[in-house]
Every structure is written in C-alpha cells, then in structure tokens.
Amino acid sequence: MPEKDTLHRFLIEDTAVRGEWVHLDATFRALRANADYPPPVLRLLGQALAATALLTATLKFEGSLTLQVSGGHPVTLLVMQARANGSLRGLAHWDSEAELPEQGDLFGPDAQLVMTLDPGQGRERYQGIVPLESGDLAKALEGYFRQSEQLPTRLWLACDGQAAAGLLLQEMPRREDSAAPRDEDAWRRLEALTDTLDERELLDLPVETLLRRLYHEEGVRLLEAEPVRFQCDCSAERVEAMIRGLGAEEARDIVRREGGIEVHCEFCNARYHYDAIDVDTLFREPASVTHPKGEH
Ligand SMILES: [Zn+2]
Incomplete structure (x- = not known):
C-alpha cells in the first residue's frame, strides 16, 4: 500500500533530473464528500488535486497557488488551491443536464486554464494563462513550464474515484560552472521509462517499489516524506x-x-x-x- 496523503521528492543520481511523487487519500475523499460528483468529474478533480500538490512542491513560494479552469463545457468550473503549508482545497461545477463522456475532454474547446501564484504578504501576484488542448491538464501544465520557466517538465496524473496520485519529472537548469559532462540522453531516457507507467501502478504501488520498477538501472535518491492535507481556511x-x-x-x-x-x-x-x-x-x-x- 502506498503511503497516504504524502509527497516525496526524489533525485536521479548523475543527472539534472528531479522528481516528485504524491498520493492523496483523505484529502481526496474530503473533496469528494462536498458534492455529488459524477465519476468523470471526480477523476478530473483528483487529477487536478494531484497536479496542484506536485506544483506546490515544485514552485517554491510562501503564499498560495490556484489552478482555475473556466469557460468550458460540460465542466464549467474547476478550482484547486494549495498553500505553502501543505493544505489543499478545490471544487468543480458541471452542467448536470449534459452527457458526460467517460474518457476524454470534459472542458471543450473554449476552456482556459489560469494559474495564479500569490506570494502573500501583499506582494504582487503572478498569473499565467495556459491553453487547454483536448482537456488534458497534464499537457497544459507541461506547456506552462516550457513557456514560463523554460524547464522541461512532465506530469503523470491518476485518479480512480477513491484516491489520486501523480508523478512529476523536471530537468533542472545546468549550472554554468559544472565540470561534469551533461548526460544529454538522460531526460529522454527517463521520460520514456516513466511513460511505461500505468494509472493502476501510480495509484497502487508504494513509492519505493514504483521508483525501482521504473528506474532500476538508474540511481534514485528518495527524500523524506512530506504530509499533504485538506484544510479549508474559511472562518x-x-x-x-x-x-x-x-x-x-x-x-x-x-x-x-x-x-x-x-x-x-x-x-x-x-x-x-x-x-x-x-x-x-x-x-x-x-x-x-x-x-x-x-x-x-
Ligand atoms: Zn470552507
């Protein structure tokens, strides 16, 4: 069984690639309990939850990060918000009259993903607008990192209605003064290895087993667990x-x-x-x- 409501960072030795793994259980169920979500919307909500947890750990900041998809149909609104203290909250609205596809695009061609980084303490907010092609959250966020941060980044997201999980890989910029030769092939090799992962493995395997299964020929350094929890800050x-x-x-x-x-x-x-x-x-x-x- 994977650890519950936990995020782990990991490093692939001798490469500039770092990663994160997250598993959300009570946090996901707390979101699920708030509305009578149909299964496809619930899976989307879980994917957005996993993505937000991964992004919060990636973008070092003190305030809050909000992902919002709006303007689409049949899912008309999806909001997910995380704070630097590890808390997460979110919701989705959908057209209850519409037929929801089991697989594929739930947002339609007009949806837009807006990512807001609020550093808090009155400092200026940053807002990025990301096109949402074929309703794929992971692809849209990968596009954000390509454009705004210029860091090759991949996300794998899974949700089965009971739990949500995600994996992120990112290639860090190479230090100018680094003497070690760059492993040119590392990013492509690690990307291809991680693409062999299926949703069940991502949801069911403990992080050690999953990383061994994917990267057994690489050296992986797993960092300590970080808790992730659901907490609303209304009062x-x-x-x-x-x-x-x-x-x-x-x-x-x-x-x-x-x-x-x-x-x-x-x-x-x-x-x-x-x-x-x-x-x-x-x-x-x-x-x-x-x-x-x-x-x-
Ligand atoms: Zn509340």
Whole structure:
C-alpha cells in the first residue's frame, strides 16, 4: 500500500533530473464528500488535486497557488488551491443536464486554464494563462513550464474515484560552472521509462517499489516524506468581515427578507448562520468581537 496523503521528492543520481511523487487519500475523499460528483468529474478533480500538490512542491513560494479552469463545457468550473503549508482545497461545477463522456475532454474547446501564484504578504501576484488542448491538464501544465520557466517538465496524473496520485519529472537548469559532462540522453531516457507507467501502478504501488520498477538501472535518491492535507481556511472571522463589508443597511435588509444571513462554503461545506440579533451585534461591537457559529 502506498503511503497516504504524502509527497516525496526524489533525485536521479548523475543527472539534472528531479522528481516528485504524491498520493492523496483523505484529502481526496474530503473533496469528494462536498458534492455529488459524477465519476468523470471526480477523476478530473483528483487529477487536478494531484497536479496542484506536485506544483506546490515544485514552485517554491510562501503564499498560495490556484489552478482555475473556466469557460468550458460540460465542466464549467474547476478550482484547486494549495498553500505553502501543505493544505489543499478545490471544487468543480458541471452542467448536470449534459452527457458526460467517460474518457476524454470534459472542458471543450473554449476552456482556459489560469494559474495564479500569490506570494502573500501583499506582494504582487503572478498569473499565467495556459491553453487547454483536448482537456488534458497534464499537457497544459507541461506547456506552462516550457513557456514560463523554460524547464522541461512532465506530469503523470491518476485518479480512480477513491484516491489520486501523480508523478512529476523536471530537468533542472545546468549550472554554468559544472565540470561534469551533461548526460544529454538522460531526460529522454527517463521520460520514456516513466511513460511505461500505468494509472493502476501510480495509484497502487508504494513509492519505493514504483521508483525501482521504473528506474532500476538508474540511481534514485528518495527524500523524506512530506504530509499533504485538506484544510479549508474559511472562518467565522472571514464571514463576519464579509457581512460587515455589506454595510449595516444591506445586511439588515437581507435578514428582513430571508430571516437571517446564511453563508455556505463550497470548499468544505461549512455553513455559517447569522440571525437578526447576530447581525445587530456585528454592527454594534468592535470588529475584534466575533460570534463563531460555523459548523463543520
Ligand atoms: Zn470552507
């Protein structure tokens, strides 16, 4: 059995190629529990989850990374967000009237993948728009690395509706002062070896077994496990700040019309409820006083 909710980095000795392996279990099931996803959408969600976990480990940063695919059909929205602390959350929207293909493109020709890197602490965000050919997330992200980072990168993603897994290979830039001759063939050789991997192996094999199976003629150095988990960062404090942002008049108006203010977090299914008295209190007291009523 593979380790659960874990990411491992690894290095192929005597080459400039490094890799990552990720397996997501409880994290994937937490996402799955949030909506009644049809199997093809669920698999796509799992692939996006695995890709996001791999990318977060690749692009060293402190803030958050968000992948968003929109403008497509029958899957109209896919959002996956990871933070530097190892937490992940995501969701998908789809047209419930549409016929979903079991295999192949669920986004259609008009979808666009936007990758946003937010370094946090008020620093400038970076946004990259990646074309999404034939709905293939792995190919689109490989294209991103080719264009934006100029690093040869490959991703292999798998999801069977129970767990999600992924593997990433990347060739690091060669140091100018390096005396060792470059193994010109290494990237192509490792790419071809990894292409022999099937989805079942990626999902079922422990990382040591998988790397031995793929690269038994190479020297592989496996680095320590890093935990990956699902955690939504919504909170009563954030919801209350949003209600304050509406202003007292509009907030009270909603309470009059609807009997209260109901906020549902689509990422984790938490529900926050504020009745007339809560709303009155929110606008009477200083912002530091909160009345958490969130239920997870
Ligand atoms: Zn939430």
